[in-house]
Amino acid sequence: MNALRAACRDLPSGNDAAAQDAAARQAQLTKPPGSLGRLEALAAWLARWQGRPMPVLEKVEALVFAGSHGVVVHGVSPYPADVTAQMVGNFNAGGAAINQLANLAGARLQVVPLALEQPTVDFTVAPALTEADFLAAVSAGFAAVRPGTDLLCLGEMGIGNTTAATALCAAQLGGGGAAWAGRGTGVDDAGLARKVAVVDAGLARHAPTDPLEAARCLGGRELAAILGATLAARHLCVPVLLDGFVCTAAAVPLARLSPGGLDHCTAAHVSAEAAHGRLLAELGLTPLLDLGMRLGEGSGAALAVLVVRAALACHRGMATFAEAGVSGAA
Numbered sequence: 538m539n540a541l542r543a544a545c546r547d548l549p550s551g552n553d554a555a556a557q558d559a560a561a562r563q564a565q566l567t568k569p570p571g572s573l574g575r576l577e578a579l580a581a582w583l584a585r586w587q588g589r590p591m592p593v594l595e596k597v598e599a600l601v602f603a604g605s606h607g608v609v610v611h612g613v614s615p616y617p618a619d620v621t622a623q624m625v626g627n628f629n630a631g632g633a634a635i636n637q638l639a640n641l642a643g644a645r646l647q648v649v650p651l652a653l654e655q656p657t658v659d660f661t662v663a664p665a666l667t668e669a670d671f672l673a674a675v676s677a678g679f680a681a682v683r684p685g686t687d688l689l690c691l692g693e694m695g696i697g698n699t700t701a702a703t704a705l706c707a708a709q710l711g712g713g714g715a716a717w718a719g720r721g722t723g724v725d726d727a728g729l730a731r732k733v734a735v736v737d738a739g740l741a742r743h744a745p746t747d748p749l750e751a752a753r754c755l756g757g758r759e760l761a762a763i764l765g766a767t768l769a770a771r772h773l774c775v776p777v778l779l780d781g782f783v784c785t786a787a788a789v790p791l792a793r794l795s796p797g798g799l800d801h802c803t804a805a806h807v808s809a810e811a812a813h814g815r816l817l818a819e820l821g822l823t824p825l826l827d828l829g830m831r832l833g834e835g836s837g838a839a840l841a842v843l844v845v846r847a848a849l850a851c852h853r854g855m856a857t858f859a860e861a862g863v864s865g866a867a
Contacts (some may be wrong), residue, residue, distance in 0.1 A: 538668060540747055541675060545749075545794040546584060548771050551585035551801065558590035559583075565857040567867070575825070577687070579848035586776040586801050587687060594849055597644040597842055598766035599690040600681050600766055601628065601635060601835050604674070604759035606697030606740075607665070613700045613732045615723055621696045622653045628694070628834075635692065635834040638705045642842035649681055652759035660704065661738040664754040666761070672750075674758040678765025682773060689770050690805070692780040692835020693759045693787070693845065696722070702786035704755040706812065708745055708855055709789050710819055713737050719782070719811030750789035756787070763787035771801050778838040779847070781831065785816055786847035792820055805841035806830060 540559050556791065559581040564570060603625050609618045617761035628648045639646040641778045651674055666674070679813035682689060699721035706717045712842075713738030720726040720729055746750040752761060754808045760783065770777045779802050791798040799820060807814050819826055825841045858865040 538672070541672065542794065544772070545768060545791055546797065548795050548798060549774060551774065552588040553585070554794060555588050555590045556581045557584035559852065560639070562852065563589065564854040565626050565859070566851070567858055567861050567863050568855070573851060576848035576851055579845055580852035582775055583688070583801065583845070583849065584649060586600070586774050588774060591853060592687070592849060594687050594846055595644065596685060596687045597640045597690070598683060598686045598688070599646045599691040599692065599835050599839055601646070601648045602678060602759035602762040603648065603650045603653060603694040603696060604698070604704040604757045605653050606695055606757050607656040607659040607698050608661070608735060609635065609697040609730055610659055611661070612695050612728060613724065613735055614721060615728065616696050618656065618696050618786050621694060622650070625650050633834060634832055634836045635839060636699040638836055638839035642839045642846075644842055645840055647681065649677065649762065651677060651762060657757050660755050661742060665701070665742065666758070667751050667755055668753065670758070671753040671761050674761035675765035679764060679769040680760030681762070682766050682769035682775065684773050686773070686775045688776050688778065688842065689766070690778045690780070690835050690838035690842060691763055691766055691784050692838055693763060693833055695757055695759045696761065698757055698783050700735060701755060701757045701760060702783040703732065703812070704739045704785045705751055705760070705789060706741055706816055707736060709748055709753055709793055713740065717812040721810070722865040748793040752790050753769055760787035764790055765770070765795045767791055767799070767802065775801070777802040778841050779803070779804040780805055780835045780838040781833055782813040782816065784835070785813065785820070785822070785829065789820070806837035808837065819865050
């Protein structure tokens with residue numbers, strides 16, 4: 538755990554020169570300054586983390602991690618725990634939303650199931666994961682990121698994982714279950730009340746102050762793997778698109794352990810899950826899209842790749858004022 542904590546604090550910074558050169562090119566393109574809005578900032582963000590003023594999107598990866606949660610015994614989801622493994626089968630058969638969106642985005646999809654036959658411990662009675670299991674899941678996520686990736690999309694699947702994400706947010710950012718709990722996959726009012734009570738019980742039992750201990754005691758394998766993948770991407774200088782509430786919550790420990798720890802990440806979208814907007818605001822992340830999505834699977838991240846591709850197309854393909862023979866602003 539100490540080695541992981543050190544890796545979360547000793548983070549490389551992006552390439553300032555590449556980002557500045559990209560911004561300088563944007564200022565020379567045939568458009569009024571700033572007229573492409575966030576597309577201009579996206580081009581500079583890609584340049585910073587790819588380390589080149591003319592970025593590319595040839596190797597786009599989508600990683601979806603799946604895990605099982607013992608806390609589902611409390612009725613915090615309308616779906617049975619079996620759905621996690623069944624959906625992994627659906628991903629592998631090409632039948633899920635993420636398959637269609639990853640194909641459309643030109644992203645290579647990799648689904649990583651993590652001991653689905655072994656649910657985490659119900660965190661109301663004991664830590665969700667042993668230290669060894671937590672570190673193994675983090676390591677699996679870290680190892681899944683391929684060096685040389687141009688852009689990484691992160692996503693998850695796990696019945697009950699919005700409850701774990703709610704507990705993580707409450708433990709690290711303050712507030713009880715009611716402040717962070719949403720309806721997840723569609724619980725009714727009684728289910729939402731159970732979720733709040735379960736989160737508060739977990740907080741009362743563990744009360745973790747260290748971000749990594751919070752992730753171990755209250756999280757899950759897929760959340761730990763997302764943390765590991767986010768950390769690996771930073772050390773490899775790979776820009777990341779974070780998906781929804783669960784995915785973002787999984788990355789919070791990195792932000793808590795290192796100011797600027799998520800600078801290499803962009804929020805793909807703000808989901809319809811109640812607390813996602815609040816979480817993004819806490820982290821200083823402005824989402825690219827707001828489409829009322831709440832599916833998970835990395836679906837919002839894959840969809841946002843199209844926006845990033847649009848930013849890059851303009852950055853690379855537009856003519857400068859000099860090239861086009863167009864007079865610039867006086």
